Amino acid sequence: MTATxxxxxxxxxxxxxxxxxxxxxxxxxxxxxxxxxxxxxxxxEGLDRYxxxxxxxxxxxxxxxxxxxxxxDTHAASVYTTEVPFAKDFRGMEYLTVKDGKITHVISxxxxxxxxxxxxxxxx
Numbered sequence: 812m813t814a815t816x817x818x819x820x821x822x823x824x825x826x827x828x829x830x831x832x833x834x835x836x837x838x839x840x841x842x843x844x845x846x847x848x849x850x851x852x853x854x855x856e857g858l859d860r861y862x863x864x865x866x867x868x869x870x871x872x873x874x875x876x877x878x879x880x881x882x883x884d885t886h887a888a889s890v891y892t893t894e895v896p897f898a899k900d901f902r903g904m905e906y907l908t909v910k911d912g913k914i915t916h917v918i919s920x921x922x923x924x925x926x927x928x929x930x931x932x933x934x935x
Contacts, residue, residue, distance in 0.1 A: 819909035820882030826914060827889040827905065831875035835866050843913035850919040861917070871895050878902075885909055897928070 822841055830838035839862060848855040848864060855864045878890040885908065892902045901921070908916035 818884045818912070819887040819907065820880060822909050822912065822914065823882055823887030823889050823905075823907050824877075824880040826907070827877060827880060827891060830865060830869045831872060831877065831891060831893065833869055833872060835862070835869055838865065838869070841914050843910070843915045846913075846915055846917065848917040848919060850917075851921060851923050868895070882907075 826838055826841040829835075829841070839858065842858055842861060844858050846856070846858060846861050848861050850864065853864075855861050873894040873896070875891060875893040878892060880887060880889045882888065887907045887909065888904065889907070890902070890904045892900055895901050903919065903921035905920070906918040907914050
């Protein structure tokens with residue numbers, strides 16, 4: 812990625828801000844029906860499975876901040892930090908592929924250890 816703005820970057824920015832703000836409906840409007848998500852806690856295929864992955868975490872966010880979103884017309888990367896019940900500075904990153912205006916592939920990167928130590932269910 813050499814560009815700092817583009818259609819994927821704009822979609823990624825709106826998407827990450829929506830779910831960080833708890834607006835799951837808006838966030839999912841950017842997701843393709845056949846999305847594939849690869850995350851530390853599993854692989855999730857399809858919009859319904861992705862919702863099951865995203866919604867429990869997004870609904871637990873106390874506060875959040877987007878650190879940055881970079882991208883071009885087909886790919887974008889977002890970096891964020893959240894405060895959640897099990898961690899005050901829980902950081903994550905997503906690498907998104909966008910096709911025809913929808914996010915089709917998500918690589919989500921985060922550390923499961925704070926969630927496990929707090930007794931959370933990392934399978935969500």
